[in-house]
Amino acid sequence: MPTSLEFYKKLYLIRAVEEGIRKYYSENEMKTPMHMSMGSEALVVGVVSALKKSDQVFGTYRSHALYLAKTGETNAFFAEMYGKRTGGAKGKAGSMHLSAPEEGFLGTSAVVGTTIPVAVGAAFANKKKKNGKMVAVFFGEGAMDEGVFWESINLASLWNLPIVFICEDNNLAIHTPVLKRQGYASIEAIVSRFNMNVIQSESTDVERVFALARKARLTTEQTQRPSFMRLAYYRYLEHVGVNEDFEAGYRAKSEFDAWYKKDPVRVQKKRLLKKGVRASAIGQIEKRLDAKIEESIAHAKQAPFAEEGEAYTDVFA
Amino acid sequence: MTKKRYITYEEALNEALLGEMRRNPGVFVYGIDVADHKRTFGTGKGLLEEFGPERYFSTPLSEDALTGFGLGAAVNGLHPILVHIRVDFMLLAMNQLINMVATERYGSGGKTKAPFTIRAIIGRGWGQGFQHSKSLQSFFAHVPGLKVVMPTTPYDAKGLLAAAIRDENPTIVLEHRWLYFQKGEVPEEPYVLPIGVANVLRKGSDATVVATSWMNVEASHAADILEKERGVRIEIIDPRTISPLDDEAIFRSVRKTGHCVVADYDWRNCGLSAEIAARVSETCYGSLRSPIQRVAFPDTHCPTTRPLENVFYPNAKDIVRAVEKALKLKPINLKKENFYSHEHKFTGPF
Numbered sequence: 057m058p059t060s061l062e063f064y065k066k067l068y069l070i071r072a073v074e075e076g077i078r079k080y081y082s083e084n085e086m087k088t089p090m091h092m093s094m095g096s097e098a099l100v101v102g103v104v105s106a107l108k109k110s111d112q113v114f115g116t117y118r119s120h121a122l123y124l125a126k127t128g129e130t131n132a133f134f135a136e137m138y139g140k141r142t143g144g145a146k147g148k149a150g151s152m153h154l155s156a157p158e159e160g161f162l163g164t165s166a167v168v169g170t171t172i173p174v175a176v177g178a179a180f181a182n183k184k185k186k187n188g189k190m191v192a193v194f195f196g197e198g199a200m201d202e203g204v205f206w207e208s209i210n211l212a213s214l215w216n217l218p219i220v221f222i223c224e225d226n227n228l229a230i231h232t233p234v235l236k237r238q239g240y241a242s243i244e245a246i247v248s249r250f251n252m253n254v255i256q257s258e259s260t261d262v263e264r265v266f267a268l269a270r271k272a273r274l275t276t277e278q279t280q281r282p283s284f285m286r287l288a289y290y291r292y293l294e295h296v297g298v299n300e301d302f303e304a305g306y307r308a309k310s311e312f313d314a315w316y317k318k319d320p321v322r323v324q325k326k327r328l329l330k331k332g333v334r335a336s337a338i339g340q341i342e343k344r345l346d347a348k349i350e351e352s353i354a355h356a357k358q359a360p361f362a363e364e365g366e367a368y369t370d371v372f373a
Numbered sequence: 374m375t376k377k378r379y380i381t382y383e384e385a386l387n388e389a390l391l392g393e394m395r396r397n398p399g400v401f402v403y404g405i406d407v408a409d410h411k412r413t414f415g416t417g418k419g420l421l422e423e424f425g426p427e428r429y430f431s432t433p434l435s436e437d438a439l440t441g442f443g444l445g446a447a448v449n450g451l452h453p454i455l456v457h458i459r460v461d462f463m464l465l466a467m468n469q470l471i472n473m474v475a476t477e478r479y480g481s482g483g484k485t486k487a488p489f490t491i492r493a494i495i496g497r498g499w500g501q502g503f504q505h506s507k508s509l510q511s512f513f514a515h516v517p518g519l520k521v522v523m524p525t526t527p528y529d530a531k532g533l534l535a536a537a538i539r540d541e542n543p544t545i546v547l548e549h550r551w552l553y554f555q556k557g558e559v560p561e562e563p564y565v566l567p568i569g570v571a572n573v574l575r576k577g578s579d580a581t582v583v584a585t586s587w588m589n590v591e592a593s594h595a596a597d598i599l600e601k602e603r604g605v606r607i608e609i610i611d612p613r614t615i616s617p618l619d620d621e622a623i624f625r626s627v628r629k630t631g632h633c634v635v636a637d638y639d640w641r642n643c644g645l646s647a648e649i650a651a652r653v654s655e656t657c658y659g660s661l662r663s664p665i666q667r668v669a670f671p672d673t674h675c676p677t678t679r680p681l682e683n684v685f686y687p688n689a690k691d692i693v694r695a696v697e698k699a700l701k702l703k704p705i706n707l708k709k710e711n712f713y714s715h716e717h718k719f720t721g722p723f
Contacts, residue, residue: 112449145482157484162448167472173438174473177445177453184427184451204469207438214433370483371517373541 057270058105060331063262064324064338066101066128069345070121071321073130076349077120077137078298085357086137088150093121095292096224098320100194101125102265103222103285106273107192112178114171114193115164117152118224122194126161130349134356141362142355148362148370160189168229169199172208172221179212179219179282190273194222197286198229201237212282213251220272221252221284226291231306243286253281258288260320263327290315378561382524383553385531386416390454392563393538394424397452400538401428404439404456413456414494414553436462440469440491444477444543447489452538460493460547461507474543475518489543492534495586495638496550498682499721503674510585511637511644513545514616520544520568521615523638525589527557529613532566540568547615549587549638551715569614571622577608580632580696583623583649584609588636588668590715594689599696602705607634607696615645620652627653631662632699636692641669666695679716688712 058066074094081090093100096118104113104125115122123133136143137151144156152166162178165171175193182189199205200223212219223243227234240246248254253275255268265287272283290312294301302309328338380388394400402420404413408431412418421429432439436457443453457463463470470491477487496505513521520542524530530548537544574589575596584592592609599605608626612618627633633653637646650665668691675685690712697704 143482145480145484148482149480153480155481155484157448157481162445162485163477163481165473167468170441170468170473173441173469174445174448176438177442177447178449179445180442181446181449181451185449204437204441207433207435208441210433211435211438211442370479370481372520373478373483373486 057266060263060324060327061333063101063105063266064328065341065345066105066125067097067262067321067324068342069128069130070097070101070124072342072345072349073124073133074120076353080353081298087139088137088152089296090151090298091118091296092293092298093118095315095320096121096226096289098260098262098265098323099224099287099289102262103192103269103287105266106269107190110160110188111190111192112160112162112182114162114175114178114191115154116168116171116195117164117166118196119154119164119194120151123154123156123161127156127159130352131355132156134352135359138356138359139361140356140359141366142359146362146366169195169202169205171195172199173204173211176208176212176217176219179217180215183218190218190220190276192220192222194224196229197223197225197227197234197243198237200243201229209247209250209252209282209284216251216280217282218276218280219282220269220276221282223284223286225286225288228291228295228307230295231304247284251281253279253283255283256286260289260315260318261323262320377558379556380527380559381553382527382530382548382555382557383415385527385559386534386548387418388559389531389534389538390416390420391423393535394420394428396563399450400452400454402454402456403430403432405434405436405462406431406458407456413458414550436465437469440466441473443489443491444469444474444487447487448477448485452488452490454490454492454538457491457493459496459505460509461504463491463493463509470519471516475516477518478542479518486541487543488541490537490546491543492546492548494548494550496723497587497686498551498716498719500677500679500682501675502677506675508547508586508639508670510547510615511639511648514618514645514648518543519616521547522568522613523547523586523615524613525552525574525586525611527555527559529566529572531559532564533568533613535563536565536568539565544568547586551587551719552590554718555590569617569619571619572611572613573622573626574609574611575607577606577630579605579630580607580634580699581623581626581630582607582609582634582636582692582696584611584636585615585645586638588638588687591687591689592636592692595692595696598689598693598705598707598710603702605696605700605702618649618652620649620656623649623653624656627657628660631660632696633657633661634666634668634692634695634699636668636687639670640672641667642672644669663699666699668692668695683713683716
């Protein structure tokens with residue numbers, strides 16, 4: 057289990073990377089639509105930390121946090137944001153299609169719900185190969201409006217696949233709340249009718265999420281049943297873009313205020329202080345991470361774009 | 374010398390599956406009802422018995438998820454074969470196919486690959502109607518990142534299905550239901566044919582007919598009539614692979630004959646026949662001695678009732694007329710020709 061300080065570093069890195077994006081986005085050099093993770097850090101870090109390094113994850117177009125939690129690296133990340141040759145996908149992917157297959161981050165998609173069946177197939181292969189790898193697939197509760205979600209959890213439940221479904225519930229599909237979209241009482245109640253181990257939490261405490269996710273992973277390993285976690289969080293920024301949008305009228309600033317009181321980064325920082333870690337020591341760690349991020353951004357800005365011919369490669373193996 | 378062996382297209386497909394499943398333990402077959410008593414018109418015969426339900430299994434009716442499922446299994450190193458008993462059902466999976474499967478390698482910057490085979494059967498005749506009779510190669514070939522194969526002969530069926538399974542890319546194999554009954558010479562041992570290489574089905578010098586799938590049967594019939602009645606020898610080019618298309622083979626023939634008829638088993642509008650005509654025109658304009666003719670499905674749906682169904686599907690007669698037009702021949706009296714022999718042979722129900 058990571059120490060409280062290690063958890064904090066992961067949370068802070070994600071928050072600071074996105075603050076870096078906010079700082080430079082208006083320069084119009086990162087030409088890729090940004091769907092920011094801000095607010096979901098505890099959820100993502102908690103789950104990823106509960107997985108083994110060899111486990112595999114799938115995400116969505118809102119996967120900055122997932123990428124950073126799984127890989128811990130920021131150079132290829134920013135190069136990809138800037139569309140450079142040194143990016144993870146040589147600039148072909150951008151923010152919406154992040155992946156790092158070599159690190160077990162197998163893919164994301166800009167179409168809601170669409171990595172879910174792919175993750176189920178990956179889990180099938182792992183089971184067949186008996187390699188002990190678990191798959192965790194992240195998706196928003198908006199994905200539950202899509203038919204392929206139901207098709208996919210049915211396959212996984214039917215075939216007892218080693219997979220953990222992570223529903224990142226922020227109550228909003230773009231700008232439409234759950235109340236206007238779901239014809240059933242609750243997510244937990246409806247998915248409980250499938251052959252799955254269901255867990256839910258609204259915690260923004262990374263260590264709490266970690267404990268739940270570790271239990272989910274273990275249960276799936278031991279019972280050969282998939283797990284389903286509904287983990288609530290609050291999306292701090294607009295659906296797409298780097299700004300707040302409380303003036304738009306579809307949600308109240310007071311909601312944010314309530315969630316921000318238990319902001320995942322602040323919660324963990326408070327824990328450290330309570331445990332006796334000096335504020336100055338935390339400050340130094342933050343500075344080092346800030347410097348690492350600025351360095352990655354500077355590298356990315358200077359890096360070359362891919363050659364023109366690159367547009368045509370990687371269509372076929 | 375080994376004795377020549379003649380088997381059906383259906384048996385050839387079965388041999389390809391058997392051979393590849395024996396060769397590679399990562400190959401598995403799944404899809405709606407594949408493990409029923411009919412075993413996909415016999416093509417899955419013996420596979421469940423030899424390889425068990427872990428490598429040959431029926432699934433829930435979830436085309437979209439099953440397509441993503443195959444992608445995930447392929448990315449993790451298996452070689453899935455998804456079977457659709459009618460190509461029309463693949464339309465339920467177009468999101469996974471086009472947004473996910475086709476872009477997998479590109480989106481990862483070349484880090485992943487998807488050795489994924491999708492077999493789909495093209496239905497026809499005996500009242501299959503407008504939702505059990507499509508062909509769709511033009512749809513699929515429109516998308517980069519997907520290979521599309523349409524074997525015509527039993528020999529091609531075995532070699533191209535095996536090649537598709539071994540290919541490291543997503544490959545769609547479109548099998549015409551009526552071709553299942555065709556017999557041809559097929560070697561007993563496993564072999565592969567290269568994807569993306571056309572076949573000269575019949576040599577000729579007077580006009581080129583590019584034909585896909587079942588249209589090769591019609592083109593062969595047309596060739597017999599034209600040779601018998603007018604002494605005209607047409608060259609039939611079967612691309613066998615729709616994407617990537619072996620256009621050089623088509624160009625070579627057109628440069629020789631100076632005339633080109635495209636007989637495609639798909640809708641004419643924005644279809645493969647238009648693509649081939651455009652490429653021939655772009656590259657062989659100087660060799661063409663007549664406008665390119667197209668024989669394809671008209672701008673309507675496939676009706677159920679037999680007389681209208683016969684109107685919908687182009688056949689040898691249409692190819693004869695197209696060649697006559699290209700070569701400015703006097704129309705042959707076709708009254709004594711039997712153009713619907715296959716329609717009469719197939720008695721359904723599926």
